[in-house]
Amino acid sequence: MGVDKKSVEQIIEGVGGKENIAAATHCVTRLRFALKDEGKADKEKLENIDLVKGTFSSNGQYQVVIGQGTVDKVYNQMVEMTGIGHASKQEIKDAAAQKLNPFQRAVKTLGDIFIPILPAIVTAGLLMGINNILTGKDIFFEGRALVDVYTSWADFASIINLIANTAFVFLPGLIGWGAVNRFGGSPLLGIVLGLMLVHPDLMNAWGYGAAQQEGNVPSWNLFGLNVEKVGYQGQVLPVLLASFVLAKIELFLKKRIAEGFQLLTVAPIALLVTGFLSFIVIGPVTFAIGNVITDAVVGIFDAVPAIGGLIYGALYAPLVITGMHHTFLAVDLQLIGTTGGTFLWPMVALSNIAQGSAAFAMMFVNRHNDKLKGLALTSSISAWLGITEPAMFGVNLRYRYPFIAAMAGSAAAGVLVSLYGVIAPSVGVGGLPAFLSILTEFWGVFFIAIAIALVIPFVLTAILAKVKK
Structure with a gap:
């Protein structure tokens, strides 16, 4: 199925016209532009285009969220219309990096190093979660693990653990x-x-x-x-x-x-x-x-766990906007290597859930707007599975108050898991499946935190929507 040429023309006009595009490429869901002058981009105009699910600027790149399966068609059509020529992701990054200050370049460098290895680390975390289920006590049997009751599964769990640990070893x-x-x-x-x-x-x-x-x-x-x-x-x-x-x-x-x-x-x-x-x-x-x-x-989280959880839980989503969240992956890995687990990753997963819940509330708040309702539903599901981009940039940041509601819910959940010292032995999947990456003895507290991250953003978004109206 092709894309509407008029919509592609509107996207080109929305970013300031073809003369404002220094270079362009795309990833799985987004068009990535290195613009000569980002001030010429019309955010409101772009987000009113049917194909566009949201826009944002990060690390010197102006990014337009289109969606998986469609973005490559839009990009090819845009290249044909503008004659700008295909560009690689690295060329876009190099063009965008020229606009960054030294601190932004340092953050971007860490992102460039850790993002390519993230799939291996997340996969390892997920496999370690499966091993946790097989070897954790009190999950299926009181005081005993599944492998204690069914001993034939012990070596199976051992092999899974070896495969999972390889990325960290x-x-x-x-x-x-x-x-x-x-x-x-x-x-x-x-x-x-x-x-x-x-x-x-x-x-x-x-x-x-x-x-x-x-x-x-x-x-x-x-x-x-x-x-x-x-x-x-x-x-x-x-x-x-x-x-x-x-x-x-x-x-x-x-x-x-x-x-x-x-x-x-x-x-x-x-x-x-x-x-x-x-x-x-x-x-x-x-x-x-x-x-x-x-x-x-x-030391900070030991001395004042509630304040640490409140601040990190609230500010993780804004860090994603700036790209600084990549620096904390290095901290997570350092914590895992030094102490055997990280107390930061559980809050990342709860932030994902909170953003999804706020976007889900917007589906009901805007039930008469078919485009936004559909975007809110799909993006909330994506966020609950650990991918917050569509929810954050397509819905919550566009209206601001859902984003604030999500920050509040994430902060409250962050306080709870910090007070109880919830630990993840690895960096794994985000969103609702993140419980697999949590030590089994903390599952009860973490499930309560999930409930908080689901309920508070939803209710607060609904309340703020009524106040705003």
């Missing part, structure tokens, strides 16, 4: 791939670097604290310099900084070594230098910094 390898690729180096060298930091010959980082207290941390003697022989399992900062150094050394060498000798010299020199720097300087320093960050975040 070798997390530095994934981050190394994403980071070196982002910094312009060879992704394969990034994988080698990451795996080098968790090599089996190194002492496991999770046993470092106990070994340090006992005074038996293994070490190398490099010409009189003692270097601790410790791995960096579950750590984020060491591999991030080491990847940056590796990429810059590789690029430096490639500019100065003849192409015929690069295969035999560039990678060995880059890995050797980065490896020594990683174990002597980068690893110990960033490991200490990571522990300080972890202790600070944990």
Whole structure:
């Protein structure tokens, strides 16, 4: 089925005309524009077009939400009409990045590193959730797990756990791939670097604290310099900084070594230098910094859990608008690697649910507006399954008060899970299925928090709608 050419023309006019489009591409659901002047984009005009489900600006890109299955047809039609030529996502990112300030570029860099590896991490979290169901006590039988009663399932659960844990055990390898690729180096060298930091010959980082207290941390003697022989399992900062150094050394060498000798010299020199720097300087320093960050975040939530939950629960959705939420994925992974679980991820899932509930309320508030009613229904379901984009940008932010209601519901639910110390052993799926990523002993509290995230935004949106009318 084709798309209406008139609607595509209206989209082009809505973003300021073809002369205002520096470059354009699309993802699964959105058109992504690098506009010469975003001030010329007419948000109201765009959102009145039948094809458009919402608009927003993020990281220097002006994005128009169209929907899966239709966006590629709209894009191809737009390219044909404007003659702008097809552009890759990276070209759009490069064009948009020129408008960002240093802080925004840093946030964008973290997003570029972690977003590509997110599917592996989410998949691992989901599989760990299945393992939790099989091995958790008091779910099916009082005081016993399913594998305790049906022992033939024990090895099945063990294999699932091995598959799920792989992404977290070798997390530095994934981050190394994403980071070196982002910094312009060879992704394969990034994988080698990451795996080098968790090599089996190194002492496991999770046993470092106990070994340090006992005074038996293994070490190398490099010409009189003692270097601790410790791995960096579950750590984020060491591999991030080491990847940056590796990429810059590789690029430096490639500019100065003849192409015929690069295969035999560039990678060995880059890995050797980065490896020594990683174990002597980068690893110990960033490991200490990571522990300080972890202790600070944990300390805040230990000292005033209600305030921590209130603030993070309320502000997570606004962070999504700015793109800063990607930085907290690194914090989640650092918490998991250091403490064995994260108390931030449960609040992310509750924020998803709250946005969906507010959008669902808008379906009833605007029951006479067929377009908005349909968008509200589909976007609320999407948010309840962990994808909040259509609900946030297509419905809630457009009318503002549903977004505020969702923030209030998310904050209330965040207070509850923080007070009870709800923990997720992994970053998993968001929305309603997120209970799979929560330790089973916290399911009761988490289900109550889900109810809060469903009810408060819905009721508050309905009330605010009546007040506004």
